[in-house]
Amino acid sequence: MTTKGRVTVHGLGRFGGGVGAARFLAREGWQVTVTDLQSELALQDSLAALEGADIRFVLGGHQLKDFTDTDLVIANPAVSPKNEHLLAAREAGVAIATEIGLFLERCPAKVVAITGTQGKSSTAHFLYQLLIASGLPARLGGNIGRSLLDELDSMSEQETCVLELSSYQLEGLSNEIKETPISMGVLTNLQEDHLERHGNAEAYHLAKLELASLLELDATMLAGEGVTLRARELAPSALERICLHECDASTQATGDSFTFMGEVLGSTADAAHLPEFQRANLLLALSAARLLGAESSDLSAAIPGLTGLEHRLEDLGLIAGRRVFDNGVSTTPDSTRSALASLKGPLTLIAGGQAKALPIEELVLAISERAVQVVLFGACAEEWARALRASDVMCEITGNVPEAVDRALSLCKDGETILFSPAAASFDAYPNFRERAAEFLSAIHRHSRNDK
Secondary structure, three states, rough: OOOOOOEEEEOOOOOOHHHHHHHHHHHHHEEEEEEEEOOOOOOHHHHHEEEEEEEEEEEEOOOOOHHHOOOOOEEEEOOOOOOOHHHHHHHOOOOOEHHHHHHHHHHOOEEEEEEEOOHHHHHHHHHHHHHOOOOOOOOEOOOOEEEEEEHHHHOOOOOOOEEEHHHHOOHHHHOOOOOOEEEEEEEEEOOOOOOOHHHOOHHHOOOOOHHHHHHEEEHHHHHHHHHHHHHHHHHHHHHHEEEEEEEEHHEEOOOEEEOOOOOOEEEHHOOOOOOHHHHHHHHHHHHHHHHOOOOOOHHHHHHHHHOOOOOOOOEEEEEEEEEEEEEOOOOOHHHHHHHHHHHOOOOEEEEOOOOOOOOOOHHHHHHHHOOEEEEEOOOOHHHHHHHHOOOOOEEEEEOOOOHHHHHHHHOOOOOOEEEOOOOEEEEOOOOOOOHHHHHHHHHOOOOOOOOO
C-alpha cells in the first residue's frame, strides 16, 4: 500500500468519530498517530475497536511534535479551534481536517444534513426510519454517534446518508471542504447553547447557519419555526443560493394531520405514542422524506411504527407507583422547559449538573408553574436552589444522581410523575450526558427490581 503521508488524529474519544477516522486513514495508507488526553483505561473500548490497525498511540497527554511535524491533523470537534496544539499546527503550515470533512469529500451518496439546538438527533432518527420504511436505501451517522467512513466502500449514488451535525462539527466546515456536497439541509431551531465555546448566541447561530453554505446551489433547507427570521438577520447572502422552507409557511402539524405544502403526509393520531414535542421534529422529517422521493402513502403507513431515541422524554412506565420519564439528553434550560410543557399532572423534577452560561429565569418560571417540587444535584445545586426558593418552589439538594432518585421517590406520591431532565451539562461528574443518564437508569431500575 502506498503511504499517503503522516496524520495525527487529535482526540480518540468514545463515540465513534475518532475511531472511525483513525481506522479509515490507516486503511487508506496513512501513517497514523492517535493522541488523547485520556488514559488507556478510559479509552479501552475505543482502543479495542482499533485492535490490529497499524496505529501509533500517544495517550494521557499530547506531544507538540505530533502536531507540527506531520502532514495532516484530524481535529476532534469537541476541541476548540483555538486549542494550543491546533494553533501550533496551523502556524507550522500543517493542514487541519475533521472526520465529517473526510466523509463529505469522499461520499458518493446523497447527503441530508440535520442540525439545530434541539431535536436534531430525533429528526435525523425519524428521517432515517421513514426512508427505510418507504423502500429508499439510507444510512444514519454523524453526531448521533456513528461514523460512516467505514461504510464508504459499500455506498452507492442511489443511497441517502442522513447526517446529524453539531455546531462544533459545522464551525469552519465550509473552509475545510472544497465543494458544496450536501443535497438537503434541515435546521430544527435556533436557541441558546454552547456559549462557553462560541462566545455568544450570534456566533453560535452563525455556526449552525454554516449549513446553508454547504448546500448545493438551489438545494432545499427545511427550517423550524423562527429560523428564517434569524437566518435573514445573520446570513442573508447564504440564503440567496438555497430554497428555504420554514415550518410555519410550508408545513403544518395542526388538527389531525401532518401536511407539507398542502399535501397530507399522515395522521397526528398515529404519532400519539411519541411525546407531543416530537411533532415538530417528525413534521420536518416527513417533509424531508417526501422531498427525497418517499410516497405520501408510505410515509403515512410508517408513522405508527416510528421509535424515539432513548433519553428523549422516554416513558419508563410505573416505578414504585410513580410514572417516570427519562429526559437525560437535556443539558440546557430550554430543553427542560420543553419537557415540562409536554407532561401533565403533579410532577417532581430531578435536575442539576454543571450550569452553562445560560439564563435560568424562564426555567424557574416553568418549574414554578408545573412542578410540585425539585430535587437538585451537582455543581449548580446551591445556586439553582436559591433561585427556585426565591420563587417559592420547594426544592432539596442531594449529593449525586442516585441520591436524587431516592429522594424524589420518597417525596413523590403514588400516581404522580417524576421527570429526570438535568437542564445542565454533565461535566462536573460525568464525561457526557449518556453516562449521567445511565446512572439515573441504574438508580431508578434498582427501585423497580425492589418492587418485585
